[in-house]
Amino acid sequence: MALLEITDLRKSYRAPDGTCHEVVSIPRFTLESKVQLALSGASGSGKTTFLHLIAGILTPDSGRIELDGRLMSALPEASRDRLRAADIGYIFQTFNLLQGFTVLENVLLGMSFGPGADRGRAASLLERVGLSHRLHHFPRQLSTGQQQRVAVARALAHRPKLVLADEPTGNLDTANAREALALIRETCSENEAALLLVSHDPAVLDGFSQRLPLTELNRAANTPVTGGAR
């Protein structure tokens, strides 16, 4: 059984002018456990919306999202929050670190809503990403590359089955991007987590043996449609 199975997934938005725009229309998508897959797509192609739907942050207009045998799309919000906290790690393009929390606390928070805070694991993950000397620093005291490494450690802290990475190197220079990408892939492998990465950067995509253009997957034309938008 696949780790992630998506069927007939649809999501549309209502634009300020009142028209509905369908941004996601995916008839079928599967991702096996421990697999690393890159989806390519230009800006506005619905990449973030797709990942938000998988993470349960957004709810689809219709369709099924099944994660590790659980029908996520049918779960109430609180259950989706629980599932996300337990099984999904999310790496954002802008890192989304909590500025008022130290590096260690950011990672601990990544665990605390799921399996519970484990200081030892948080510290060892930060050591793995080369930040053992920055545990008590605040994000603003780190370089951009170091901040992304914190985000990687946080995403993996609670031993998720699936890591979603949304343009994870978008804010990094070439050298840092290469380093961050390698780190994401290595740590996902070490933690036996599947990785679903979306990016528009060919340099990122080229490193993946399994990659797919989102346009092949997503039939939404992002044009006005009729029907109920969410």
Add this chain to the structure above:
Amino acid sequence: MTLWLIVRRSLRQHGLSSVVTAILIALAGGLLMSVWAVRRQAHATFTGQSGGWDAVLGARGAKLQLVLNAIFHLEASPGNLPYEDYLAISSNRAVAAAIPLAVGDNYLGYRLVGTLTNLFGVEYRPGVSFRLEPGGRLFEDGYREAVLGSFAARRLGLKPGDTFKPYHGLNFDPKAQHDDQYTVVGVLEPSNTPSDRVIWIPLAGLQNMSGHDPATATDVSAVLVKLRTPVAGQQLDMLYNRQGNRLTFAWPIARQMADLFDKFGWFDAVLAMVAWLVALVAAGAVLASLYNSMSARRRDLAILRALGARRRTVFAAIVLEAATIAAAGMVAAYGIYLAILAGASAVIRAQTGVVLDPFAPDPVLAWAPLAMIGLGALAGIVPAFKAYRTDVASSLAPES
């Protein structure tokens, strides 16, 4: 644990507004506790302050004025009564002890009270009677000698061996000085009663002060009365207040003071209302401070939600933060309470001799902090609801 970490970090991130809001809570809480405590203590102290006496006999007039004059050494005497009236009540079988007082002079605003030395042997509180500080003695009848209450002695800077010339009247008038010179022979130890503010001299000394009318030289201002039984109070009340029309028998003393407090009950209510209003304003400040910071926190809240925090978790974090600000404020409020009570106590002591104890346990010290913390938490509900409704997707990075 996580919730507390979120609250602590948020308080640190919004340190200035949190501290300012906590100070407001502290002021409001301190005021609230002070109003209640001063009210309760003043009521308990004044109504319980009888100096060990059961009743006061004086000229026809208001009982309250008689009590204020004879027990609290405030107000003017409603008039004098002949010495024979003192002799009559002191020989009444229902009376255990009777001591005459004469007032009418002062020294730099501190009241001179003429009396008999028996007064100092009476227990002004059960088991406690007046004691002299070392090196002093009681005055002797027939001599121009004075024994000072501790507060008066300290304020006037007088000690045994010092002399002074009293002034006529109860209020200090530099042009009304008597020629009589008195010598301080003793200072009483603090009793925390109105007697601490009094300069005690022999009864005859005050009666015969230079310039006083010789025709009334034997009159007294009031007689302090100790009864053998409570029933005796009713008998004497009947005798002096109902059957007679020349004298007033103020009994029981506590009731007169309770009546006074009852008359000012509306003032209590206004004070309490003001204190509650200040508390509400402070709670409003908690609400405004947190609510205004919600826009800045939107992203942090969205990140927490993206990490798996449930809506109720972020809701609880904001309410807990509001309650924590209130709790921190109430810790500081104890300091403000002590400062206000110390100030109020000093003023009340200077004016009446009655001492309030800022450290005395009072139920308000327990319920007011709980009420303020509850109020703070309630004030946190509105911003917490805003946090609860944070839209995660739109608050995170822009979509691609």
